[in-house]
Amino acid sequence: GAVVSQHPSRVICKSGTSVKIECRSLDFQATTMFWYRQFPKQSLMLMATSNEGSKATYEQGVEKDKFLINHASLTLSTLTVTSAHPEDSSFYICSAARTGASYGYTFGSGTRLTVV
């Protein structure tokens, strides 16, 4: 149990376009999901906390108009990178918190975004 599906796994887009990444909890309900960004050989940087039915909470330095987060249901959160630029190229990972679980959060398999 506790599977999180993230799509797409890899995407290449042109500068100026927008890209949507989906994060789904397949067999449990997730009131809270987290979006991370990971640079090569570096740790995960938390971008925002996504709460079902309310606005996301962004970490300091993360542009909310650039990285749009929608958590419309208990099983789906989306991250849209708007007007993407090459510096947005990165590995994006989501995780979902299972309600009442103490054993940590389940992570998606990540999305490799390349902006050309």
Added chain:
Amino acid sequence: GEDVEQSLFLSVREGDSSVINCTYTDSSSTYLYWYKQEPGAGLQLLTYIFSNMDMKQDQRLTVLLNKKDKHLSLRIADTQTGDSAIYFCAERSSGNTGKLIFGQGTTLQVKP
């Protein structure tokens, strides 16, 4: 503020034990976790420990927690080449969001 530190690299021979160390600063952390990341993949939860525990063992994995020194370690017995990966230590924030704070990750290289 909250901070988690790890050594960046560890190399061992197949069959040996590996010990990955981590220090953290938030004394009110409730849970501490070890995650494994293979190249190009997401994070896999290996094990976790509640802050009122000193030790937890799960098959080849042993977690030791020294709450006084805010030190956490992960021991992998009989390390295999398939254990080669990046290992992240994380603490669960004591704040309302419950977000995870990650260390930089330790790259474990297992030589045959």
